[in-house]
Amino acid sequence: MDGTFTLMIAVLMAPLFAALMSLTDERVAKASNVALSSFAAVLSTYALARGLTLKTGHFYMDFYSSALVAMISWIYLFASLASLSYTNRIKNPFFPIRVYWALLGLFAFTMIFTALSRSIGWMWIGLEGTTIVSALLTVTDAKKRTIEGAWRYIIVASSGLAIAFLSIIIVYSVAGTLQVGDFTLSGKAALLAAVLALVGFGTKAGLFPMHSWLPDAHGSAPSPVSAMLSGTLLPTALLVYMRVYTAAMPNRTVFRVTLLFGVLTVIMAAIFMASQTYLKRLLAYSSMDVMGVATAGIALGYHDTTVMKLVFLLFAVHAFSKGALFISGGSLISALGTRRIDGIRGLFGSTRFSWLTVSLSALAVTGAPPFGVFIAELFIVARALRDSPGMGAALLIGLLLSFLALNWHVSGMVFGRKSSDASGEEAEKRPDIGAGEEIVPFVMVLAALGLSLWAWGVIV
Amino acid sequence: MSVVTNAVDLLGMASLLITFIFLSASYMHSLIDWLSVQSAAIALAFTLMGWETNSYSLYALAGITFVFRALVVPYILKKDIRDDERIWRYREIKTTHHAIVWGLIVAVIAYFLYQPIYEVTGVWSGSIAFVMLLLSFLAIVTRRNALAQIVGYVSMENSLLYLAAILSPMSLILEIGILLDILGFALLAVVLGARKRYGPLEVEELVG
Numbered sequence: 001m002d003g004t005f006t007l008m009i010a011v012l013m014a015p016l017f018a019a020l021m022s023l024t025d026e027r028v029a030k031a032s033n034v035a036l037s038s039f040a041a042v043l044s045t046y047a048l049a050r051g052l053t054l055k056t057g058h059f060y061m062d063f064y065s066s067a068l069v070a071m072i073s074w075i076y077l078f079a080s081l082a083s084l085s086y087t088n089r090i091k092n093p094f095f096p097i098r099v100y101w102a103l104l105g106l107f108a109f110t111m112i113f114t115a116l117s118r119s120i121g122w123m124w125i126g127l128e129g130t131t132i133v134s135a136l137l138t139v140t141d142a143k144k145r146t147i148e149g150a151w152r153y154i155i156v157a158s159s160g161l162a163i164a165f166l167s168i169i170i171v172y173s174v175a176g177t178l179q180v181g182d183f184t185l186s187g188k189a190a191l192l193a194a195v196l197a198l199v200g201f202g203t204k205a206g207l208f209p210m211h212s213w214l215p216d217a218h219g220s221a222p223s224p225v226s227a228m229l230s231g232t233l234l235p236t237a238l239l240v241y242m243r244v245y246t247a248a249m250p251n252r253t254v255f256r257v258t259l260l261f262g263v264l265t266v267i268m269a270a271i272f273m274a275s276q277t278y279l280k281r282l283l284a285y286s287s288m289d290v291m292g293v294a295t296a297g298i299a300l301g302y303h304d305t306t307v308m309k310l311v312f313l314l315f316a317v318h319a320f321s322k323g324a325l326f327i328s329g330g331s332l333i334s335a336l337g338t339r340r341i342d343g344i345r346g347l348f349g350s351t352r353f354s355w356l357t358v359s360l361s362a363l364a365v366t367g368a369p370p371f372g373v374f375i376a377e378l379f380i381v382a383r384a385l386r387d388s389p390g391m392g393a394a395l396l397i398g399l400l401l402s403f404l405a406l407n408w409h410v411s412g413m414v415f416g417r418k419s420s421d422a423s424g425e426e427a428e429k430r431p432d433i434g435a436g437e438e439i440v441p442f443v444m445v446l447a448a449l450g451l452s453l454w455a456w457g458v459i460v
Numbered sequence: 461m462s463v464v465t466n467a468v469d470l471l472g473m474a475s476l477l478i479t480f481i482f483l484s485a486s487y488m489h490s491l492i493d494w495l496s497v498q499s500a501a502i503a504l505a506f507t508l509m510g511w512e513t514n515s516y517s518l519y520a521l522a523g524i525t526f527v528f529r530a531l532v533v534p535y536i537l538k539k540d541i542r543d544d545e546r547i548w549r550y551r552e553i554k555t556t557h558h559a560i561v562w563g564l565i566v567a568v569i570a571y572f573l574y575q576p577i578y579e580v581t582g583v584w585s586g587s588i589a590f591v592m593l594l595l596s597f598l599a600i601v602t603r604r605n606a607l608a609q610i611v612g613y614v615s616m617e618n619s620l621l622y623l624a625a626i627l628s629p630m631s632l633i634l635e636i637g638i639l640l641d642i643l644g645f646a647l648l649a650v651v652l653g654a655r656k657r658y659g660p661l662e663v664e665e666l667v668g
Contacts, residue, residue, distance in 0.1 A: 094653060121632040128639050132646045139650060147654040151606060154647055158613065159597055162620050165636070166577075173581045173628035189580045 004052045007043055008061060011069060012112050014040040015076060019105030022098050029101030030084060037077035037108065044070040060118035060180050067312045068115045068239055071319050072232045074447070076108040078320075079224035082327045082440045086224055089334055094142035100222075107133045107228060111236045119178040123240045124161065124168055127204055130233055131157045138221040149220030156213035160203020167196035167244060185248045194248035195257055197241050204237035206288045207295060208265040215272075218284035219339075223330025226280060230287040230326060231319030235312075238291065242298050242308075249302045258299035259384070263391050265292030266398035273405035278339045279329050282409055283322065286365055289402040290318045290373070296395055297380040300387060307383050313455050314376035320448035321364035321371070324441035328357045331438070335431035341409050344431075345416045351431055353438040355414045360445045362410040364452075366403040372452035375459060464512045465585070471505040472588040472622060479592050482599040482615055483559040488541050491611045492534045499530035502618045509625055517634045518625060524634075525621070528641045529614050533648070537607060540652055559602045563595055570594040581627050589623035606651045614644055 018036040022029035047061075048070045054061035061069070083104065087097050110133055114126030131154060138150040168178065170193045175183035185193055203210035218226045248254045269289035276282040294311050301308030332344050332354065347355035364371040377399060385392030478498040485491045503526035510518030570591040578584060596619050599612035617640045624633050 119632070121630065121636070125632070125635060125639050128643060132643050135650065136646060139653075142653075144654075147650065150650055151609075151647075151654075154643070154650070155600055155609060155613070158643060159600065159616070162593065162597075162616055165620055165624070169624050169627050169630070170577065170580055172630045173583075178630070178632070188576060192576050192580055 004047065004054045004061075005056060005059070007047055007052070008054055008059065008069070008116060011040045011044045011047070011073065012109065012116060014043075015105040015108035015112065017105075019102045019109060022101035022105060024098070026096075026098045026101070029098045030080075030087075033080040033101050033105055034077070034084070036105070037073065037080045040073040040108070040112075041070070041077045044073045054116075055181070056118070058118055058122070059116050061116055063309065064239060064242065064312055065115045067316065068232075068235060069112050071235070071316050072108055072111045072115065075228055075231045075319050075323055076104070078323055078327070078440060078444050079104065079228050082224040082227070082330075082437075083222075085434065085437050086222055086330065090141050090222075092142050094139045094147075095136075100137065100140050103133050103137045104225070104228075107137060107225070111228075111232055114236050115239060118180050120171065120180065120240060120243055121168055121178040123243070124164060127164075127201070127237060127240060128158070128161055130236070131161065131204075134217070134221070134225065134229060134233065137225045138217055140222050140225070146220040149216040153213040153217035156210070157204055160200050160210055162200070163196055163203070164200025164240075167193045167200055170196065171244070171247075180243050183247055186251075190248035190251045191253055194244055194251070194254040197244040198258060198261060201237045201241040201244075202261060202295070205234045205241070205291050205295070206265075206284075207261050207291060208268040208288070211265070211269075211288050214288055215281040215284040218287070218326075219278060219280040223280075223326050223333075226283070226326040226330070227323035230284070231323045234287060234291050235294070235315040235319070238294055238298065241295075245298060246302065255299055255302070256388070259296055259388060259391050262292045262294070262296030262299060263384075263395045263398065265289070265295060266395055266402065267292075270398050270401035270405055273402055273409075276409070277341060279333060279341050279344065279413075280326070280339065282341060282406070283325055283329060286325075286402065286406050287318075287322060289398075290314065290322070290365060293377055293380060293395070293399065296384060296391075297376065300380060300383045303387075304383055307379050310376040310379050313372045313451075317372035317376075317448045317452055318365055320444045320451065321361040321373075324357050324444035324448070325361040325365065327441040327444070328354050328361070328438070331433045331441075332431055335433050341413065344413045347414045347431070351433060351438070352435060353442040354431070354433060357438070357441045357445050358410055359414050360449070361441070362406050364445065364448050366406050367399060368403070368407075370452055370456060371448065372455045375452070375455055462512070464508050468505045468508050468626075469585050469588065471501045471508075472585065472592070472626075475501045475505075475618065475622070476588055476592045476595070479595040479599065479615055479619070480560065480563055482611055483563045483595065483602065488605075488607060489538075491608060492537045492541075495537075495611050495614055496530045496534045498615060499525055499534075499618055502622055503530060505622065506625060509629070513629065515629060517631065518629060520634050521621065521625070521637045524637055524641065525618070528644075529618065533610075533614055533644060536648055536652075537610070541607070559598070562602070563598055566594050566598050567591050577627075583627055586623055586626045589619050589626055592619035593623060606654070610644070610647055610651060613647060617641070617644060 014036040018032045021032040048066045110129035117123045135150045135154045174189040206214040269285045272285045297311035367373040367377040475498045481494050503522045506522035574587040574590045596616035
């Protein structure tokens with residue numbers, strides 16, 4: 001246990017050191033973030049591969065938290081790599097660029113801290129920490145739009161977490177402890193604590209109808225930050241809910257309410273996606289869709305640990321491929337000078353890898369085979385149809401709608417042509433994206449593919 | 461019921477009435493003054509609870525509440541609006557006309573929403589803090605001006621910590637109080653930074 005403890009403390013402290021070193025100088029900031037995120041990624045993957053677990057007074061790590069920590073570390077690494085070129089494009093920074101790097105490290109630290117904490121009280125503190133840091137990251141490129149987005153994010157997320165705090169108060173007043181694994185809830189206390197936790201942590205995870213901050217924050221944040229927000233922050237919030245949910249089960253009402261929130265989120269996200277005009281907001285709604293499926297998976301996973309583990313496969317493949325979509329999308333928006341989906345056309349033929357990255361990533365996040373999201377969604381829908389046929393059918397319809405909505409928009413971006421009323425120069429405009437900027441998201445989508453193929457091997 | 465419990469409930473009621481003022485006040489100066497008074501009342505309530513339970517965490521929380529939320533945050537807000545004294549002295553901040561009516565409706569609904577919490581915890585006086593919490597949410601959503609929303613946020617923070625202290629004074633309450641204050645300062649940093657660049661931040665609908 002001592003070795004595992006040391007290992008995980010190293011993983012936890014790596015981004016914090018990077019954050020502190022970043023404050024000295026911009027070059028040091030870049031080097032320390034890339035080096036220490038690589039260090040954290042390698043160590044956390046080792047811990048996951050070896051199946052290491054941890055249970056001390058303050059820290060707790062099972063398969064789920066271990067998988068999440070590995071995911072956070074890898075996305076932090078890719079976000080750092082993407083930030084190398086992104087930070088050169090910031091014209092009007094809200095604070096010095098080295099502060100951006102420090103906040104990036106702190107963002108990873110607060111998420112890893114949340115995932116490894118044993119007390120749900122400390123998890124709540126960690127999640128509030130993520131709100132502070134990520135809201136500041138959102139305003140990196142100071143525009144009125146980004147500031148308003150960050151503002152709405154802080155107000156909605158902290159209000160949601162206030163409700164989650166009520167759940168924690170109830171858990172403590174009933175059980176007398178907040179330590180994961182040491183408390184179980186029953187009767188009205190279980191229902192009350194779980195529903196408040198679902199609403200509170202669900203706000204942070206972007207569940208319907210508390211999702212309003214999600215498109216604003218994702219749409220306004222720098223692309224590498226959007227990748228971390230979408231790929232790792234939302235699953236971190238759901239991990240905290242999963243801890244409360246597991247303690248409150250078996251309670252049929254808690255199960256039904258959680259499943260209902262998940263299914264409603266998928267359906268509403270699909271409807272919002274179909275009518276989107278702006279690329280990053282479209283991707284934000286796609287993240288909301290995946291969190292809906294994951295919430296349904298968490299509800300169903302209490303009776304089936306395979307489904308629960310597949311929720312984390314869903315998180316991992318989504319994190320890599322959505323990260324790739326956000327980073328590619330950010331480069332395209334910057335190169336073409338438009339946030340509109342219909343302003344990005346004809347990527348096939350005008351970009352080296354971006355068209356392939358965007359196409360594969362969109363297929364990955366919407367659950368096309370052979371990606372891991374397909375395997376997870378298949379199991380979740382099958383289990384939902386067995387446990388609650390009506391909900392299962394609604395979930396299936398929602399997933400089909402979101403698949404069509406995102407891939408329809410993306411196919412337009414990749415193969416579509418500019419409208420005939422665009423001027424000749426505008427119609428001919430080719431995105432000027434460096435090869436370096438294209439490689440990072442391409443490697444991310446390859447990682448998602450590799451992980452998916454490995455998952456097929458394990459399951460078959 | 462002890463004298464201390466009565467005094468704590470009385471301070472809670474006073475804070476609750478002040479939350480109604482947050483819904484209806486039209487001038488920034490008065491909002492900030494009332495925020496100081498509410499935070500001081502909550503700090504006094506924490507001190508009394510700390511004295512009764514012999515809890516150093518509650519004493520520390522009382523100190524933090526008084527220093528940060530009754531003195532420092534109002535000072536920063538006042539200093540900021542003093543720069544534009546002519547604007548703020550006479551500038552009415554937008555509020556929904558029927559906010560106070562909505563406040564009364566929310567207070568009645570909150571009373572019923574508190575019933576399940578009472579059934580689980582068995583503590584009635586938490587209803588005062590719970591009503592205050594929902595009214596603070598309302599104060600945030602009915603305001604369009606970011607500084608006025610900060611006042612709503614700090615009121616939410618006061619009511620949340622007050623509720624936690626009344627229902628079950630957990631060991632983490634001090635850390636949570638500190639964190640909420642840091643979040644409050646992050647809010648201030650964003651708003652004041654934005655104001656320097658773009659003027660008073662009226663939150664508008666984002667398109668998309």
